[in-house]
Amino acid sequence: MAIxxxxxxxxxxxxxxxxAAETLREEGYDGRLVLVGAEPDRPYxxxxxxxxxxxxxxxxxxxxxxxxxxxADNDIELRVGESVVELDAGRRELALDTGERLRYDRLLxxxxxxxxxxxxxxxxxxxxxYLRTFADSDALRERLTAGGxxxxxxxxxxxCEVAASARMRGMEVTVIAPASVPLEGVLxxxxxxxxxxxxxxxxxxxxxxxxxxxxxxxGEVHAVRTQDGAVIACDAVVxxxxxxxxxxxxxxxxxxxxxxxxxxxRLETSVPGVFAAGDVADHLHPALGRLRVEHWDNAxxxxxxxxxxxxxxxxxxxxxxxxxxxxxxxxxEYSGRAVDWDRVVFRGDPSxxxxxxxxxxxxxxxxxxxxxxxxxxxxxxxxxxxGGRVDERxxxxxxxxxxxxxxxxxxx
Ligand SMILES: Cc1cc2nc3c(=O)[nH]c(=O)nc-3n(C[C@H](O)[C@H](O)[C@H](O)COP(=O)(O)OP(=O)(O)OC[C@H]3O[C@@H](n4cnc5c(N)ncnc54)[C@H](O)[C@@H]3O)c2cc1C
Numbered sequence: 001m002a003i004x005x006x007x008x009x010x011x012x013x014x015x016x017x018x019x020a021a022e023t024l025r026e027e028g029y030d031g032r033l034v035l036v037g038a039e040p041d042r043p044y045x046x047x048x049x050x051x052x053x054x055x056x057x058x059x060x061x062x063x064x065x066x067x068x069x070x071x072a073d074n075d076i077e078l079r080v081g082e083s084v085v086e087l088d089a090g091r092r093e094l095a096l097d098t099g100e101r102l103r104y105d106r107l108l109x110x111x112x113x114x115x116x117x118x119x120x121x122x123x124x125x126x127x128x129x130y131l132r133t134f135a136d137s138d139a140l141r142e143r144l145t146a147g148g149x150x151x152x153x154x155x156x157x158x159x160c161e162v163a164a165s166a167r168m169r170g171m172e173v174t175v176i177a178p179a180s181v182p183l184e185g186v187l188x189x190x191x192x193x194x195x196x197x198x199x200x201x202x203x204x205x206x207x208x209x210x211x212x213x214x215x216x217x218x219g220e221v222h223a224v225r226t227q228d229g230a231v232i233a234c235d236a237v238v239x240x241x242x243x244x245x246x247x248x249x250x251x252x253x254x255x256x257x258x259x260x261x262x263x264x265x266r267l268e269t270s271v272p273g274v275f276a277a278g279d280v281a282d283h284l285h286p287a288l289g290r291l292r293v294e295h296w297d298n299a300x301x302x303x304x305x306x307x308x309x310x311x312x313x314x315x316x317x318x319x320x321x322x323x324x325x326x327x328x329x330x331x332x333e334y335s336g337r338a339v340d341w342d343r344v345v346f347r348g349d350p351s352x353x354x355x356x357x358x359x360x361x362x363x364x365x366x367x368x369x370x371x372x373x374x375x376x377x378x379x380x381x382x383x384x385x386x387g388g389r390v391d392e393r394x395x396x397x398x399x400x401x402x403x404x405x406x407x408x409x410x411x412x
Contacts, residue, residue: 001105006031008310009094009102011084011249012110013037015045015296016278018065019303020108020310025074027311033076034102036094038083041134042068047296049137050161051326055169056141060134087253089271106273106310109250109261110303113243113279113294118153122215127236131158132243140238144169148235151175151224153212155182157325158240160195164327167202174205174232176212176224186334190344191357191369195327198353202328207232243294245280258282260292265316267306275310277302286318287385288337295323320381333377336367336384345395348373356380356402363389379403 008024010017013035021035037043043065052058071078079096086095087107094102115130117123129140140162143150150166152159155177166173179185181192182199199206207226215237216223224232245260256262256270260282267275267283278299282292298321305317324333330353338359348355356376359367364387368380379402383390388406395405 004030006105007103008033008106009104010035010108010110011094012112013039013043013078013080014110014112014278014299015043015065016299016303017108017110018043019300020110020277020307021076022066023304023307024310025076027308029311034079035071035076036079036082036084036096039133040081042066042071042078042080044134045296046132049134050131050158051165054137054141054144054162054165056145084249087249089253089255089274092273107275108306108310109274109276109280110278111246111249111280113245115239116242116244118212118239118241120212120214122217122221125215125217125221126219127221128215129236129238131162131238131240143236144171147171149233151232151234151237152240153237154240155179155208156185156240156242157183159238160199160327161325162238162240163199163204164202167204168328174207174234175199176207176210176226178209178211180208188344194350198327198330243279245292247280250276258290266309267302267317268309275306277306283317286316291321291337293321295321297322320384322377322381330372332369332371334367334369335377335381336365338367341366345392347396347398358395360390365390376402
């Protein structure tokens with residue numbers, strides 16, 4: 001069938017889905033294009049929801065991916081507030097919760113991820129928040145405005161950013177997490193300690209090395225009991241204990257699923273003609289192996305890459321993973337992926353909060369994080385992608401260009 005007679009469908013009107021739709025039109029696809037999103041809003045970006053938007057510093061309008069007229073102007077059928085409830089991959093058909101059935105020729109699953117929930121006594125109490133959507137951020141923003149005491153469960157990115165935003169709005173904040181330092185899972189104990197000190201300096205009460213046993217209250221949460229027996233009075237709780245990929249549609253349609261919807265190097269699933277991108281995709285990265293990346297940059301680039309693959313373009317997705325975080329006046333960018341490393345090398349003094357940290361394995365840079373140092377992420381990514389062995393002394397020396405830390409590279 002001629003491509004202009006075809007229907008391309010995208011399930012999930014988040015960042016990845018919206019960028020894929022944009023790319024399909026940019027690349028000249030002129031068939032029918034349907035973008036289905038369960039949320040009531042048109043596609044928006046989530047990073048502000050734990051930062052400036054949560055603190056009431058920026059407007060909703062700034063978070064949207066496209067201006068309101070973009071979808072109609074580009075002949076994209078945007079269905080907000082509608083969910084796909086079933087995928088029939090054999091018939092190439094979607095069932096929507098409106099009762100409609102939609103035939104497609106190519107499909108992109110961009111269903112994202114959802115917060116992992118705590119299931120402990122008191123989980124159902126009012127005032128226990130999760131954070132994923134505008135609605136979640138709006139509800140939490142009201143709490144921040146009211147002031148009082150906030151308990152944050154989890155010391156990952158969401159937990160740390162919410163703790164920072166709540167302190168910046170004047171709330172008393174306690175963070176509870178089993179880790180020994182914040183962000184330990186990604187950054188390790190050495191660099192995580194920098195974030196521990198940052199939060200302590202800003203007056204956060206850190207209760208680390210313990211978990212949450214129960215929430216106490218009568219309708220509304222008024223205290224949190226930790227596994228080591230402490231009882232912390234509070235007016236609200238935010239739970240930030242990670243997110244799980246929304247794989248249900250794919251799994252019940254018989255697509256291969258691992259830590260997400262399994263896709264090959266071109267972002268195609270086990271069923272030809274069906275692709276996945278963004279938080280939901282468990283992608284086969286050419287250098288890093290199987291990888292599911294839950295970050296803004298991945299949605300920004302995988303959505304378009306999947307769109308091109310839907311149009312039959314060759315080539316795969318090989319970007320180095322990248323993300324950013326802002327807490328108080330400390331901004332950072334992290335490139336690469338370090339799971340096991342031999343050592344961390346610092347360029348600059350971490351106590352000044354203006355430095356770069358490099359995670360090294362077998363003499364090579366696996367990941368790098370620039371903190372309040374800008375315009376270096378691309379150089380760090382090139383170093384990681386190049387895969388060369390580095391000279392640690394030069395890597396640590398701010399006067400040596402980052403690229404020239406590779407053994408054998410000399411200044412020209
Ligand atoms: C509070 C917060 C702060 C963040 N901050 C940062 C940051 O600072 N830096 C960073 O790099 N990353 C950050 N992220 C991560 C980043 O936002 C995500 O990686 C990104 O949103 C992933 O985009 P996505 O389109 O893959 O998925 P999502 O954004 O989850 O969008 C998926 C959409 O699909 C819809 N959907 C799901 N199933 C269906 C269905 N069956 N039918 C119809 N629609 C469906 C969902 O409702 C959702 O709207 C943050 C995330 C959150 C929640």
